[in-house]
Amino acid sequence: xxxxxxxxxxxxxxxxxxxxxxxxxxxxxxxxxxxxxxxxxxxxxxxxxxxxxxxxxxxxxxxxxxxxxxxxxxxxxxxxxxxxxxxxxxxxxxxxxxxxxxxxxxxxxxxxxxxxxxxxxxxxxxxxxxxxxxxxxxxxxxxxxxxxxxxxxxxxxxxxxxxxxxxxxxxxxxxxxxxxxxxxxxxxxxxxxxxxxxxxxxxxxxxxxxxxxxxxxxxxxxxxxxxxxxxxxxxxxxxxxxxxxxxxxxxxxxxxxxxxxxxxxxxxxxxxxxxxxxxxxxxxxxxxxxxxxxxxxxxxxxxxxxxxxxxxxxxxxxxxxxxxxxxxxxxxxxxxxxxxxxxxxxxxxxxxxxxxxxxxxxxxxxxxxxxxxxxxxxxxxxxxxxxxxxxxxxxxxxxxxxxxxxxxxxxxxxxxxxxxxx
Amino acid sequence: xxxxxxxxxxxxxxxxxxxxxxxxxxxxxxxxxxxxxxxxxxxxxxxxxxxxxxxxxxxxxxxxxxxxxxxxxxxxxxxxxxxxxxxxxxxxxxxxxxxxxxxxxxxxxxxxxxxxxxxxxxxxxxxxxxxxxxxxxxxxxxxxxxxxxxxxxxxxxxxxxxxxxxxxxxxxxxxxxxxxxxxxxxxxxxxxxxxxxxxxxxxxxxxxxxxxxxxxxxxxxxxxxxxxxxxxxxxxxxxxxxxxxxxxxxxxxxxxxxxxxxxxxxxxxxxxxxxxxxxxxxxxxxxxxxxxxxxxxxxxxxxxxxxxxxxxxxxxxxxxxxxxxxxxxxxxxxxxxxxxxxxxxxxxxxxxxxxxxxxxxxxxxxxxxxxxxxxxxxxxxxxxxxxxxxxxxxxxxxxxxxxxxxxxxxxxxxxxxxxxxxxxxxxxxxxxxxxxxxxxxxxxxxxxxxxxxxxxxxxxxxxxxxxxxxxxx
Numbered sequence: 001x002x003x004x005x006x007x008x009x010x011x012x013x014x015x016x017x018x019x020x021x022x023x024x025x026x027x028x029x030x031x032x033x034x035x036x037x038x039x040x041x042x043x044x045x046x047x048x049x050x051x052x053x054x055x056x057x058x059x060x061x062x063x064x065x066x067x068x069x070x071x072x073x074x075x076x077x078x079x080x081x082x083x084x085x086x087x088x089x090x091x092x093x094x095x096x097x098x099x100x101x102x103x104x105x106x107x108x109x110x111x112x113x114x115x116x117x118x119x120x121x122x123x124x125x126x127x128x129x130x131x132x133x134x135x136x137x138x139x140x141x142x143x144x145x146x147x148x149x150x151x152x153x154x155x156x157x158x159x160x161x162x163x164x165x166x167x168x169x170x171x172x173x174x175x176x177x178x179x180x181x182x183x184x185x186x187x188x189x190x191x192x193x194x195x196x197x198x199x200x201x202x203x204x205x206x207x208x209x210x211x212x213x214x215x216x217x218x219x220x221x222x223x224x225x226x227x228x229x230x231x232x233x234x235x236x237x238x239x240x241x242x243x244x245x246x247x248x249x250x251x252x253x254x255x256x257x258x259x260x261x262x263x264x265x266x267x268x269x270x271x272x273x274x275x276x277x278x279x280x281x282x283x284x285x286x287x288x289x290x291x292x293x294x295x296x297x298x299x300x301x302x303x304x305x306x307x308x309x310x311x312x313x314x315x316x317x318x319x320x321x322x323x324x325x326x327x328x329x330x331x332x333x334x335x336x337x338x339x340x341x342x343x344x345x346x347x348x349x350x351x352x353x354x355x356x357x358x359x360x361x362x363x364x365x366x367x368x369x370x371x372x373x374x375x376x377x378x379x380x381x382x383x384x385x386x387x388x389x390x391x392x393x394x395x396x397x398x399x400x401x402x403x404x405x406x407x408x409x410x411x412x413x414x415x416x417x418x419x420x421x422x
Numbered sequence: 423x424x425x426x427x428x429x430x431x432x433x434x435x436x437x438x439x440x441x442x443x444x445x446x447x448x449x450x451x452x453x454x455x456x457x458x459x460x461x462x463x464x465x466x467x468x469x470x471x472x473x474x475x476x477x478x479x480x481x482x483x484x485x486x487x488x489x490x491x492x493x494x495x496x497x498x499x500x501x502x503x504x505x506x507x508x509x510x511x512x513x514x515x516x517x518x519x520x521x522x523x524x525x526x527x528x529x530x531x532x533x534x535x536x537x538x539x540x541x542x543x544x545x546x547x548x549x550x551x552x553x554x555x556x557x558x559x560x561x562x563x564x565x566x567x568x569x570x571x572x573x574x575x576x577x578x579x580x581x582x583x584x585x586x587x588x589x590x591x592x593x594x595x596x597x598x599x600x601x602x603x604x605x606x607x608x609x610x611x612x613x614x615x616x617x618x619x620x621x622x623x624x625x626x627x628x629x630x631x632x633x634x635x636x637x638x639x640x641x642x643x644x645x646x647x648x649x650x651x652x653x654x655x656x657x658x659x660x661x662x663x664x665x666x667x668x669x670x671x672x673x674x675x676x677x678x679x680x681x682x683x684x685x686x687x688x689x690x691x692x693x694x695x696x697x698x699x700x701x702x703x704x705x706x707x708x709x710x711x712x713x714x715x716x717x718x719x720x721x722x723x724x725x726x727x728x729x730x731x732x733x734x735x736x737x738x739x740x741x742x743x744x745x746x747x748x749x750x751x752x753x754x755x756x757x758x759x760x761x762x763x764x765x766x767x768x769x770x771x772x773x774x775x776x777x778x779x780x781x782x783x784x785x786x787x788x789x790x791x792x793x794x795x796x797x798x799x800x801x802x803x804x805x806x807x808x809x810x811x812x813x814x815x816x817x818x819x820x821x822x823x824x825x826x827x828x829x830x831x832x833x834x835x836x837x838x839x840x841x842x843x844x845x846x847x848x849x850x851x852x853x854x855x856x857x858x859x860x861x862x863x864x865x866x867x868x869x870x871x872x873x874x875x876x877x878x879x880x881x882x883x884x885x886x887x888x889x890x891x892x893x894x895x
Contacts, residue, residue, distance in 0.1 A: 155468050158462055158468050158650070159467075159650050160650070161649040161650050164459055164462045164463050229647070229672070229675065230533070230535065230672065230700075231532070231533025231534060231645065231672075232533055233532070233533055239565075261570070262569075262570045262571075262574045263566045263567075263569040263570035263573050264570075266565070266569045266570075267564070267569075267570070269566075271565060284573075315672065315674060315675040315676075316675070316676075317674075317675055317676045318674075323797075348533060348645075348647075350531065350645070350648050350649060350652070350655070351647050351648070351649055352465030352647060352648055352649025352650065352677070352680070352681065353463055353465050353649065353677075354465070354647045354676065354678075355649075357676060357677075375531075375532065375618070377618060378531070378618040378620060378651070378655070379619070379620060379651055380650075380651035380654075381651075384649065
């Protein structure tokens with residue numbers, strides 16, 4: 001149930017009464033600390049820190065009243081707050097109806113999750129459309145597994161961008177088992193290949209951060225860095241990620257460290273506005289490491305839970321740009337202990353064999369802890385992540401399945417592999 | 423990285439010459455397996471590979487082994503020639519009609535580089551084809567997409583049509599077209615929204631734009647890093663919209679670009695340009711032979727030579743040569759050389775352009791240069807420059823006066839150690855000696871080796887490039 005990525009704040013649960021005071025000072029500090037920073041705080045709504053799920057399950061009446069004064073913020077904020085949390089307003093007004101509302105919300109959340117899952121399945125199924133159908137044609141009317149079947153299976157795997165090397169190894173393994181008559185029918189053959197792929201995808205334990213459950217909750221700010229080559233969907237992923245993490249009840253801050261690409265921070269600003277997350281940005285052409293520095297200061301001052309750093313797309317064979325990335329990492333580590341805590345490499349599903357080299361090179365510059373596989377709603381299968389998992393043992397964290405804000409789901413090796421075959 | 427295809431083929435075909443003078447089917451079969459692997463590793467679609475291998479097989483069987491070539495070279499030649507033939511047939515010029523404005527539509531998947539390429543293309547057209555382009559973005563979906571094109575247009579100094587109040591792509595096109603017509607822009611570049619080829623609604627939108635705008639060119643932007651899916655997206659775009667040309671982007675990466683072959687095979691449309699960098703003039707003509715070599719992992723010598731030709735000032739090179747002949751090569755000249763070297767780009771980039779075979783013949787071995795090593799070389803070049811910069815004019819022109827005290831000062835000034843300064847001076851003196859000998863011997867052969875070894879070490883004696891490039895080709 002990794003969806004519940006809750007990073008509830010300590011002082012919040014322990015001394016709810018103090019919350020507002022703490023909050024105010026931190027906001028003041030933030031303003032002070034980042035006097036030179038152009039702070040784009042669209043919705044500095046302290047009240048949202050209470051957390052969505054906490055609101056649903058954990059709130060007592062007293063706490064609800066406790067939250068009342070916070071709502072008396074400036075007019076504009078108040079409005080957006082009520083807009084956003086219209087449901088909670090009902091709660092505050094008529095606490096009696098709370099359980100009912102909560103249930104519907106849970107039901108809605110469940111439905112949402114279901115539909116997400118379905119959508120993911122749907123997108124993956126599109127992916128597998130002719131991966132197996134071709135194979136089925138070959139199998140049709142055959143009784144034994146022959147070289148032709150294995151060749152086609154190999155082609156199917158290569159066609160999914162899994163890579164020549166990996167595909168050949170898997171098929172070689174299958175061939176041996178067929179020769180020794182350990183595998184006799186097609187279902188067993190499928191099972192074998194599936195297991196092989198699953199083993200690879202699951203065998204990333206001990207490396208990186210493979211799921212939200214592994215996220216350490218007592219690091220603050222928890223610094224995430226998003227890296228990748230040009231055009232893979234880093235900025236969009238950050239928008240979705242910010243939305244996701246915020247929805248779990250965390251205060252999120254985004255750092256626009258892509259100071260190179262035209263209008264990159266404008267794009268991010270729109271995402272920040274949509275998700276209601278403040279953005280730290282500077283002029284185009286600024287040293288990205290300087291923006292990182294500022295955003296870390298702001299994150300500390302505001303006591304933000306999570307800081308997400310957007311970086312410019314860079315080709316992994318450009319030494320200067322990789323050095324720039326390394327510098328950002330260094331600055332982060334200097335300002336916040338052991339930051340960045342998570343580095344996500346974004347890989348486009350259409351990427352071919354070069355994806356492996358990308359991962360290798362990025363890994364040299366920054367400690368990549370996971371992969372985000374984007375654009376899986378197309379026909380590309382993104383099989384290169386299998387090769388990446390196999391050679392570099394980097395786990396796949398998220399999958400991008402569309403252009404909507406909630407089109408980012410946790411990666412499930414089983415679903416992924418199954419959808420390639422069924 | 424990859425073993426070169428010729429090396430692999432050499433291994434499998436090494437026995438071929440034993441008395442035979444024709445390529446036999448058996449040998450071809452073995453060779454084709456390797457070729458298949460090479461193509462698949464380069465991301466050529468597996469169906470395309472199959473088709474390609476069959477064609478090549480037919481051509482190769484029964485061919486006589488040419489005297490001049492070893493069997494593996496011959497197979498590579500057949501493969502290469504076939505690749506070039508398929509990839510070729512292109513002209514990088516866009517052909518315009520006598521009407522105003524000519525519309526050029528840019529289409530492709532998300533993140534393939536449409537907007538950047540639109541900017542590059544505008545710059546190219548106004549610089550090389552004397553056009554007056556007007557840019558317009560109809561990407562009303564992605565946040566800040568239109569803004570991105572506006573920023574780019576400002577940077578390249580070309581006009582952009584902004585209609586922030588309009589939100590309908592077709593409407594924007596119409597207004598832009600009218601505006602171009604009234605104002606006298608002869609070329610309208612339409613940057614469309616990135617989309618998945620299975621997104622019906624957006625594909626219909628493209629069809630509508632195409633139908634109404636009647637573009638002279640519809641260019642499909644393909645990312646060089648694309649894998650097997652290139653076939654599907656390209657054919658879908660081609661079938662629905664009708665593509666008239668392809669631009670291959672991100673070729674400055676290290677992907678081998680097999681997608682080029684896939685896209686070419688399914689659309690049959692010429693690849694017109696390649697994008698080779700983040701700067702707006704990084705749009706180059708497409709040369710089928712170079713991409714063919716790259717797909718086969720054979721390096722890109724031609725690009726290197728051309729780069730040298732472009733960047734190295736001939737007069738300067740001649741003057742340098744003169745100085746070397748007269749044994750007057752000073753530290754000042756040395757620095758000038760380093761500067762020219764820098765213009766060519768980073769060391770690793772240069773080295774990567776050389777195929778392995780060439781390195782072997784030049785240096786006697788294939789240097790395995792990791793990116794780290796290349797980075798180190800780069801730093802060393804920088805350091806050398808810094809040291810020379812810290813010398814006085816007098817010192818640069820007469821290294822004999824550089825005594826211990828001066829060395830101390832130079833080290834301090836350049837942020838290096840006395841040892842670094844000593845090393846540099848020693849290398850410089852040695853370099854002069856080598857030059858003297860070379861000049862006396864009157865031979866410039868083996869020069870390339872000197873060039874490379876100088877790159878590998880600290881020295882950088884790169885005289886007489888003008889002669890070299892004539893020799894090479």
